[in-house]
Amino acid sequence: MTSSTASVAVLDASRLGHQLEQLAAGLGIERWDLGAACSTDTSVQVDRGEAKQLKGAQRSSITVRVWNGDGLVGITSTSDLSPAGLARALGIAHEASAYGNADETPSFSPLATAALQPLDQPLLEPVGILSLLDTLKEAERVLLSRHEAISTVPYNGLAQRSSDRIYLNSAGACRQQRLSTASVYLYARAEQAGRKPRSSGAVRLAYGASQLDLAGCIEEAAERTISHLDYAPIDTGYYTCVFSPEAFLDLIGAFSSLFNARAVLDGVSLSNRESLGEQLAVPFLSIHDNGLHPGNIGASAFDGEGTPVQRLALVDGGVLRQFIHSEATARAFGVAPTGHAGLGAKVSVGANWLEIGPGSSSGGSSGLDRHKADGVVWIDSLSALHAGVKPSQGSFSLPFDGWLIQGGEPRSIEAATVAGDIRTVLNSLLGFEGPGKITPDGLCPHVWVEGLSITGDA
Amino acid sequence: MVASLPLSLVQIEPFDLSWRSRLETVLAAGRAAGATLVEVFLESTDHIGLLAEQDTITNVSPAFGKGAGIRVFRGDQDGFVSTNDLSDRGLNSALEQALGMLGLELGSAGHGGFEGLGDLRDFGTAKNSWLSGCPSLGDATGRLLEGTGLLERHGSHLQSRRGSYARDWQEVMVAASDGTFARDIRLHQSVGLNALAADGEHRASQGRRYGSTDRPDDLLQWDAEASARDLCASAEAMLRADYVEAGSYPVVLANRFGGVIFHEACGHLLETTQLERGTTPFADQVGCPIAHPAVTAVDEGLSTGAFGSLSMDDEGMEPQRTVLIENGVLKRFLSDRAGELRTGHARTGSGRRQSHAFAAASRMRNTFIAAGPHSPADLIGSVERGLYCKSMGGGSVGPTGQFNFAVEEGYLIENGLLGKPVKGATLIGEAKDVLPRISMCANDLELAAGFCGSVSGSIFVTVGQPHIKVDSITVGGR
Incomplete structure (x- = not known):
């Protein structure tokens, strides 16, 4: 079902579809769909000039859904793409369909055959793993040479992937997307006599290892790490905070159930059906989901149900405008699917890539400049989002790395957490600083927020 | 009618002694190429995930698969390659790639000092029936719905009630060029309850999860009543905290x-x-x-x-x-x-x-x-x-x-x-x-x-x- 060289795996969509069709017919299954993917990965890690770990992987996976005679859905996933594996997967999915949810049965997306927007994604050949190793060794060497306090780069990696993904259904939909991506991360550790070790780093993504901005990654990792060497504790209290683009995107992403129709229907979102049209935030905030943005490395043209990905206004003028949907949630709301679905018996819904900023609205403080601020906390990165965020309650309490700016001079904060309520945050925005920055998770400028609770580690 | 087998009765081809010669070939080839140690990890898995929301089963997610991980050491450095392809061709390709990471090449004749695998230490012998001894889908879904029903009975202001169950069965075989040859079967089951209580602006979410290994009937022994009471008491206490x-x-x-x-x-x-x-x-x-x-x-x-x-x-x-x-x-x-x-x-x-x-x-x-x-x-x-x-x-x-x-x-x-x-x-x-x-x-x-x-x-x-x-x-x- 897959053909594979040492470097690139490719799915034969036509053969896979034909095989499923025959197997399904043999089992009396008339309606089915599937998502399949295969990939080849290589990655390296280094430690003080030596190879630490070299890894390669050939992966394949398939998820089949079937509809039984009562219209109920069953599903099975497997890594076995052999004919026997597919037959077994179909059989198990059919058995599972007896327990399908009669109250909410997924269907094929009405947009599963709609035209896809073209993506400008170069397919780059992978480079040899020993070349990756040399590149990462050199990056580590340069980073270690940037400051005498930088003693190691304990977390680092250079990886590349070639992948192929398809969606097929028994009504004739056929989607396929091939992709090559590469990533590098460098997290340095710096230590000075009598002081606590400090750590920071940077990440870069590209369509191939040869396109990675290694110099930028090294520069950012060094700059960030060095900036935390001179640190001091912070007094517990309430502060005006400036979120870096990465930190604010992380925070909004952690509360994306606000915009998620699946979470709304499940009763675990702060939003409800009537929330559309309500003022959610300050009037100068806009949030769009745009998986097709050219800055979204590795963007998908279609979601797990084959629906085209698109740009969608979630919040405009501070007003909640639209939810993100799967086929089933869209049907429940009487709208079209939006390209945010997974593939399942109960289909998950998730955001793709967020654009945050003033949009077409105006307002908020102008001339905000953290380099001229006083008594302001600059939050560079948030941690432990999986544990410190309560999406259904709206509250968060998160450790962060950042600086206290006094008289325009930033000084690293030894250790601290920031706590608050997302609804309060969204209505306490003072404004944006600078242009939006493209990050792996989205596009966002620096965001100023008034009056957040900061706890210093005493 | 559909000719599918009940999930619990699906036949899974076990890792057994028939693998010895295939694995020895891989290990010998790796050693002959200059590796100081070669290890092969074979895995077969079978998973079921269930989700109950309110009083309905909303998700049944079976999954199964096989794969191998091949690790090659040269001194204290190592290369690792994983694959879903357990054919001889697939294993050889993975070995070749792992060797290449360390600057080694397949092709040398001989066994590189590899003396063969030792006797199989089979920790799975008494566990072969575990998978079929796990609860049926009907029993498992029934227990989950009992759990969410008990949340409704014991809780107040509950806006969302969820129960989840996961059964992870894994068969592994490990073979290494130092003679290590062992097989095991693992079984992990976990069941959890979650509730979101809401009253006006007040909200509290609480969860509990229980898990065991090596006990096929564990879900049937689960004290859903005690779990639900404990969770509801916590949610109630925290709602207006x-x-x-x-x-x-x-x-x-x-x-x-x-x-x-x-x-x-x-x-x-x-x-x-x-x-x-x-x-x-x-x-x-x-x-x-x-x-x-x-x-x-x-x-x-x-x-x-x-x-x-x-x-x-x-x-x-x-x-x-x-x-x-x-x-x-x-x-x-x-x-x-x-x-x-x-x-x-x-x-x-x-x-x-x-x-x-x-x-x-x-x-x-x-x-x-x-x-x-x-x-x-x-x-x-x-x-x-x-x-x-x-x-x-x-x-x-x-x-x-x-x-x-x-x-x-x-x-x-x-x-x-x-x-x-x-x-x-x-x-x-x-x-x-x-x-x-x-x-x-x-x-x-x-x-x-x-x-x-x-x-x-x-x-x-x-x-x-x-x-x-x-x-x-x-x-x-x-």
């Missing part, structure tokens, strides 16, 4: 899942992977006091039915009981094959991985602080003003050792007595600062099932402790 005031307090941590802090903040620093990275502050501290004398901590893989127990680790070694800290003194690190090679710390049966897609690494199993002489009431009674953490959520440990953990259910302690519930608390600190402040351990040690994500993926573990008192810790709040 005020936010905790930030500051530095004495803290009493409850037993069972309270042990997650020791696991995350200290246990990971005692794995040889951290030694290799140079990221543990305890690198040269074996034999030195690193904790209060009240603290003895253990990691083991032997407790019957515990989520982190194993008959063998993922490198074919039988697990041990490893005393990490004894009366405050650091005794040992947890080590795997690569850890032993690179740090000199002897293997402890701790080489673990999520699946064939990961190389094994030194990881925890059942990790706990040992029981002390006090009663829980002694600990609470010794605190004039502090925080009681009855239920802990997740957390994280930074690359330089700082930890942060969310408190799911907390109560103020005032004049030695439990006071009002508080929410939004986060415990913040560093292991090397906090370990010396664990001044009292109670006599009520219990373990709790959990999942640990790290360098070799997500694995089944237990955490545990008795009630413990930390003399002072930073509490993040509002």
Whole structure:
């Protein structure tokens, strides 16, 4: 079902579809769909000039859904793409369909055959793993040479992937997307006599290892790490905070159930059906989901149900405008699917890539400049989002790395957490600083927020 | 009619002695190419995930698969390749790629000194019927719906009720060019309940999860009534709780899942992977006091039915009981094959991985602080003003050792007595600062099932402790 060289795996969509069709017919299954993917990965890690770990992987996976005679859905996933594996997967999915949810049965997306927007994604050949190793060794060497306090780069990696993904259904939909991506991360550790070790780093993504901005990654990792060497504790209290683009995107992403129709229907979102049209935030905030943005490395043209990905206004003028949907949630709301679905018996819904900023609205403080601020906390990165965020309650309490700016001079904060309520945050925005920055998770400028609770580690 | 088999009766082709010659061929080829050690890890999996919401089964997610991970050492360096292709061609291709990572090439004749595999140590012989002994889909869905129904009966203001169940069956075979040849079957089951209580602006979400290994009928034995009552009481208590005031307090941590802090903040620093990275502050501290004398901590893989127990680790070694800290003194690190090679710390049966897609690494199993002489009431009674953490959520440990953990259910302690519930608390600190402040351990040690994500993926573990008192810790709040 897959053909594979040492470097690139490719799915034969036509053969896979034909095989499923025959197997399904043999089992009396008339309606089915599937998502399949295969990939080849290589990655390296280094430690003080030596190879630490070299890894390669050939992966394949398939998820089949079937509809039984009562219209109920069953599903099975497997890594076995052999004919026997597919037959077994179909059989198990059919058995599972007896327990399908009669109250909410997924269907094929009405947009599963709609035209896809073209993506400008170069397919780059992978480079040899020993070349990756040399590149990462050199990056580590340069980073270690940037400051005498930088003693190691304990977390680092250079990886590349070639992948192929398809969606097929028994009504004739056929989607396929091939992709090559590469990533590098460098997290340095710096230590000075009598002081606590400090750590920071940077990440870069590209369509191939040869396109990675290694110099930028090294520069950012060094700059960030060095900036935390001179640190001091912070007094517990309430502060005006400036979120870096990465930190604010992380925070909004952690509360994306606000915009998620699946979470709304499940009763675990702060939003409800009537929330559309309500003022959610300050009037100068806009949030769009745009998986097709050219800055979204590795963007998908279609979601797990084959629906085209698109740009969608979630919040405009501070007003909640639209939810993100799967086929089933869209049907429940009487709208079209939006390209945010997974593939399942109960289909998950998730955001793709967020654009945050003033949009077409105006307002908020102008001339905000953290380099001229006083008594302001600059939050560079948030941690432990999986544990410190309560999406259904709206509250968060998160450790962060950042600086206290006094008289325009930033000084690293030894250790601290920031706590608050997302609804309060969204209505306490003072404004944006600078242009939006493209990050792996989205596009966002620096965001100023008034009056957040900061706890210093005493 | 559809000719599908009941899930429990699906035939899975086992890893058996027929694999010996195929594996020996791979291992000999690797050694002949110049590798100092070659290891093959074969895996077959069968998974069921179920979700019940309110009073409906909303998701049934079966999955199955096979794969292999091939690891090649040349001195203390290694290359690792995983594949879903278990054909001879697939295994050879993976071996060739792994050798190439170390500058080695297939093709040399001979066996490179490989003397063949030893006798198969088959820990799975008595476990072959486990998969078919697990609850049927009908029984499992029935138990989950019973759980969400009990939440409805015992709870109030519940906006969302969920029950989830996961059954993970895994057959593994490990073969290495040092003669290691072993097979095992593992079975992990977990069941959880979650509820979101809402009343106007007040909201509280609570969850509980229980897990076991090696007990096919465990779901049928699950005390859904007690689980639901416990969860509803917590949700009710926390629904209108005020936010905790930030500051530095004495803290009493409850037993069972309270042990997650020791696991995350200290246990990971005692794995040889951290030694290799140079990221543990305890690198040269074996034999030195690193904790209060009240603290003895253990990691083991032997407790019957515990989520982190194993008959063998993922490198074919039988697990041990490893005393990490004894009366405050650091005794040992947890080590795997690569850890032993690179740090000199002897293997402890701790080489673990999520699946064939990961190389094994030194990881925890059942990790706990040992029981002390006090009663829980002694600990609470010794605190004039502090925080009681009855239920802990997740957390994280930074690359330089700082930890942060969310408190799911907390109560103020005032004049030695439990006071009002508080929410939004986060415990913040560093292991090397906090370990010396664990001044009292109670006599009520219990373990709790959990999942640990790290360098070799997500694995089944237990955490545990008795009630413990930390003399002072930073509490993040509002």
